[in-house]
Amino acid sequence: MRNTGDTAGRGTWLLTGAAAIIWMLPLIFAVLVSFRPQAEPVSIGNIFFGSRITLDNYAAAWNIAPWGWHYVNSILFVVGVLAVQIVTVTMAGYAFARLRFAGRGLLLVLILLQLMIPTAALLAQNFATIRTLGLYDTRWALMMPYWGSAFGVLLMRQTFRGVPLEFEEAARIDGANWWQIMRSVYIPLALPAYIAFALVSISSHWNEFLWPFIVTRTEEVRPLTVGLNKLYSTTELGALYGQLMAGTLMVIAPLVVLFMLFQRRFLESFASSGLK
Amino acid sequence: MRTSRLFVLIASLALLTVLSLSAAAQSEPIVIDFYYPSAIGDNVATIMDRYVAQFEEANPGIDINPVYAGSYTQTRDTIQTELNGGGAGPDVAVMLSTDLLSFIEEGHILPVQSYIDAGDDPAAWVGDFFPALLLNSYDADGALWSVPFQRSTPILYYNADMLAEAGYAEAPKNRDELLEIAQALTLPNGERWGLLVPFAGGFPIWMFQSFAIASGRNIVGDTFTDVYLSDPAVVSAAEFSRALGTEYGVGPVGGSVWGDTPTAFIAGQAAMIYHTTGSLTRILNEAPFQVGVGYLPSGPAGADGTGYGAPTGGGNLYIFNPVGQERSQEELDAAWQWVTFLSSPEVQADWGAATGYVAARVSAWDLDPLKSLAAEKPQYGVARDQLAFASREFTSYRAIDTQNIINTTLSAIISGAEPDAAAALASAQEQIDALLAEYK
Numbered sequence: 001m002r003n004t005g006d007t008a009g010r011g012t013w014l015l016t017g018a019a020a021i022i023w024m025l026p027l028i029f030a031v032l033v034s035f036r037p038q039a040e041p042v043s044i045g046n047i048f049f050g051s052r053i054t055l056d057n058y059a060a061a062w063n064i065a066p067w068g069w070h071y072v073n074s075i076l077f078v079v080g081v082l083a084v085q086i087v088t089v090t091m092a093g094y095a096f097a098r099l100r101f102a103g104r105g106l107l108l109v110l111i112l113l114q115l116m117i118p119t120a121a122l123l124a125q126n127f128a129t130i131r132t133l134g135l136y137d138t139r140w141a142l143m144m145p146y147w148g149s150a151f152g153v154l155l156m157r158q159t160f161r162g163v164p165l166e167f168e169e170a171a172r173i174d175g176a177n178w179w180q181i182m183r184s185v186y187i188p189l190a191l192p193a194y195i196a197f198a199l200v201s202i203s204s205h206w207n208e209f210l211w212p213f214i215v216t217r218t219e220e221v222r223p224l225t226v227g228l229n230k231l232y233s234t235t236e237l238g239a240l241y242g243q244l245m246a247g248t249l250m251v252i253a254p255l256v257v258l259f260m261l262f263q264r265r266f267l268e269s270f271a272s273s274g275l276k
Numbered sequence: 277m278r279t280s281r282l283f284v285l286i287a288s289l290a291l292l293t294v295l296s297l298s299a300a301a302q303s304e305p306i307v308i309d310f311y312y313p314s315a316i317g318d319n320v321a322t323i324m325d326r327y328v329a330q331f332e333e334a335n336p337g338i339d340i341n342p343v344y345a346g347s348y349t350q351t352r353d354t355i356q357t358e359l360n361g362g363g364a365g366p367d368v369a370v371m372l373s374t375d376l377l378s379f380i381e382e383g384h385i386l387p388v389q390s391y392i393d394a395g396d397d398p399a400a401w402v403g404d405f406f407p408a409l410l411l412n413s414y415d416a417d418g419a420l421w422s423v424p425f426q427r428s429t430p431i432l433y434y435n436a437d438m439l440a441e442a443g444y445a446e447a448p449k450n451r452d453e454l455l456e457i458a459q460a461l462t463l464p465n466g467e468r469w470g471l472l473v474p475f476a477g478g479f480p481i482w483m484f485q486s487f488a489i490a491s492g493r494n495i496v497g498d499t500f501t502d503v504y505l506s507d508p509a510v511v512s513a514a515e516f517s518r519a520l521g522t523e524y525g526v527g528p529v530g531g532s533v534w535g536d537t538p539t540a541f542i543a544g545q546a547a548m549i550y551h552t553t554g555s556l557t558r559i560l561n562e563a564p565f566q567v568g569v570g571y572l573p574s575g576p577a578g579a580d581g582t583g584y585g586a587p588t589g590g591g592n593l594y595i596f597n598p599v600g601q602e603r604s605q606e607e608l609d610a611a612w613q614w615v616t617f618l619s620s621p622e623v624q625a626d627w628g629a630a631t632g633y634v635a636a637r638v639s640a641w642d643l644d645p646l647k648s649l650a651a652e653k654p655q656y657g658v659a660r661d662q663l664a665f666a667s668r669e670f671t672s673y674r675a676i677d678t679q680n681i682i683n684t685t686l687s688a689i690i691s692g693a694e695p696d697a698a699a700a701l702a703s704a705q706e707q708i709d710a711l712l713a714e715y716k
Contacts, residue, residue, distance in 0.1 A: 039542060039562055127361030136363065213350065214357050217309075217343040229346050241539075 034245040057242035065227035074223040077142045078205045084147040093156025114150040141215040159193040195269040224251045305337045306610045311345040311369040331617050338610045364601050367611045370591040373412035374671040383599035389419040391612045408666035409636045422592035423619045424636035429586040430486050434548040436566035447570030454573040458526035461547035472546040475531025480686045487513040489585035491575040496670045501712045505705040514697040518690045530691035553659040556632035569655040571662045584665040673715045678708050
C-alpha cells in the first residue's frame with residue numbers, strides 16, 4: 001500500500017493529506033461548533049469544544065421545524081425525481097445515440113441549451129405550469145420540473161454510443177426485442193454511468209432550495225433545505241452558529257452516510273464514466 | 277439478474293412515491309393566507325399558532341393559514357414569483373415598512389385608510405401607535421397603507437460591569453463620551469473591542485442612519501424624493517463611522533458583521549454594540565453580566581441641532597389585493613380583521629414581550645405580559661422611550677437603486693477604500709438626484 005521509504009510517494013501522500021484536511025475544514029468546524037455551548041463563540045485560542053460538549057444545539061435545532069416530515073419529503077423528492085429521470089434519460093439517451101430521425105441534431109442542441117439556462121430564470125414559468133396543473137403545494141410540484149435532465153440525456157447518449165453496435169445486432173439476431181436489448185445489453189453496460197448519474201441527481205436535488213421553497217407553503221410537504229432555512233434566518237438577530245451547524249449536519253447526514261457506504265462504488269463509477 | 281432486481285427496486289420506489297403523495301386541497305369559508313418572515317428563533321411558529329387559534333375562536337367564519345416564508349427577501353421573492361406565475365399570493369403579509377412604494381407601484385396592495393376611517397374613532401386608533409413607527413406607512417398623499425407589526429430601532433447595548441470597572445457609571449450620552457469609553461475599554465489584538473457597529477456586509481445604510489441622525493441630518497426627508505448625502509453633517513457622520521475602525525481602533529476596520537455582533541457582546545468580546553431592539557430578549561437571556569441599554573448617543577458634544585435619534589426599522593402588515601387577482605369584499609374584510617387583531621394592544625403586548633420587537637401601540641405597554649416585563653427589566657422601556665426621537669427609515673422612489681448606491685458608497689468609505697468621504701457622497705448624491713429627477 002504505502003511505501004514510506006519512497007520520498008516521492010511520501011510527498012504525494014502528504015500533499016493529498018493536506019488537501020483532504022483543507023477540504024474537510026468546513027465539516028470539522030461544523031462538528032466542533034455544533035457541540036459547543038451556544039454562549040461560547042469561537043475566539044482566538046479557543047477553537048475546540050469549549051468548556052463542555054453539549055447536545056443543546058441539536059435539541060434547539062430539532063425543535064424549530066418538523067424534521068420528520070422534512071426527511072420523508074426530501075427522500076420522496078430525490079427518489080421520485082431519480083426514478084422518473086432514469087426512464088426519461090434512458091429513452092432519450094438511446095434515441096440520440098442510436099436512432100436516426102429528422103431534426104435529431106437540432107433537438108439535441110435544444111436539450112443542451114437547457115443546461116445553460118439558470119433555474120431561477122424559469123421560476124415564474126414553472127410556477128405557472130404547476131399552478132395550472134393544480135399541483136401547487138404538493139410533493140408532485142417539487143419533482144416535476146426535474147423529470148427531464150439534459151445532463152442525464154447527454155451522459156446516457158455518450159455511454160450508449162460507446163457500446164459496440166455489434167452487441168445490439170447480435171441480440172437482435174437472437175430474436176430480442178428493443179426492450180430486451182435495453183435490459184440485457186445497454187443498461188448492464190451503462191451501470192457505472194447510471195450510478196454516477198444517480199449520485200449527481202440525488203445530491204443536487206437533496207440540496208435544492210429555491211424551487212421547493214417557492215412552490216410549497218405547507219410544512220408537511222417541504223424538504224429539509226426549507227427547514228434548514230428557518231435556522232439560517234435567525235441570523236438576522238445574531239448568528240446562532242451552534243444551532244445552524246447542528247441543523248446543517250442533520251440535513252447532510254443521510255448523504256454523508258450514503259456516500260460512505262457506497263464510496264468505492266461511486267469512485268469506480270466516476271472513473272469509468274469519465275465524470276468528474 | 278442484478279439489473280432486473282434494480283428495476284424492481286426502482287419501480288417499487290416509484291410506486292411508493294405515488295402512493296404517499298397527497299393532494300392538499302380544501303375549501304373553507306374564508307381562508308386568509310398569511311406570510312410572515314419573523315426571525316426570532318425557535319418559538320416563532322408556536323407563538324403565531326397561538327394567535328391564529330385565538331383569532332379563529334373569536335371569528336368562526338375565518339380561517340388563517342400562517343406560512344413562515346423565510347427572510348424578508350425570500351418572502352418578497354416568493355410573493356413576486358407567485359404573482360408573476362398567475363398565483364394569488366398572500367392575503368396578508370408582514371413585509372419591510374420600506375417596501376411600501378414598490379408594492380403600491382406594482383399594484384399589489386390595498387390602502388387601509390378607508391378601513392380606519394370607517395372605524396369607531398379613527399384618530400384614536402391611529403394615535404395609539406407611536407408616531408415614529410407610522411412614518412413609513414403613508415404614501416405621498418397622506419393615506420395610510422400599512423400597519424406596524426414587528427418594529428425595531430437600533431439601540432446601544434453596553435456591558436455595565438465592564439463600564440463600572442473602568443469607572444463609568446452611566447451610558448455615553450454623546451459622541452465624545454462614546455469614543456472615550458470605547459477607547460478605554462478596548463484591549464489590544466482584537467481581544468476585546470470597545471464598540472462594535474455592524475457596518476460590514478454590504479448593507480450599512482441602517483446603522484449609518486443612526487450616526488447621520490445623531491449628527492443632525494437624517495439622509496432621508498419627509499417625501500420620497502428628498503435624499504441628503506452631501507450635507508456636511510452626513511459627511512461628518514461618515515468620517516466618524518470610518519474613524520471608529522481606522523483611526524481610533526475601537527472596532528474592526530469596516531465595522532463588524534451583523535449576526536456576529538450580539539454573539540460577541542454576549543461573550544464579553546465587545547464592551548458596547550449598536551444593534552436592533554429585536555436582539556434584546558436574546559441578549560438579556562444569554563448575557564452573564566449586567567446588560568445596560570441606552571439611547572444611541574447624540575452627535576458631537578455642544579454642537580447645535582444635534583441630539584438623540586435613531587431610524588426605525590422592521591416589518592408592517594400589508595393587505596394584498598393584486599391587480600388581476602382581486603379579492604372579494606368578504607376576503608378583504610377578513611384580512612382587515614386579522615390585521616386589526618395582530619396590531620391590537622393585546623397581541624402587541626404579547627409579541628413585544630416574547631420577541632423584543634418594540635410593541636407598536638402605546639396602550640400595549642399598560643398590558644401584561646409587557647407591563648410586568650418592562651417593570652422588571654427597564655431595558656425594554658429604553659427602546660420604547662427612544663421612539664420619541666426616532667425618524668424615518670430610508671426609502672425613496674426607485675428605492676432598490678438608491679439604496680444600492682448608498683450602500684456601495686458607504687461601504688467604500690467606512691472600509692477605508694474610499695478616502696475622500698465628501699467627494700464620494702457628493703457623487704452618490706448626484707447619481708440619486710438624476711434617478712429621482714423625473715419624480716420631483
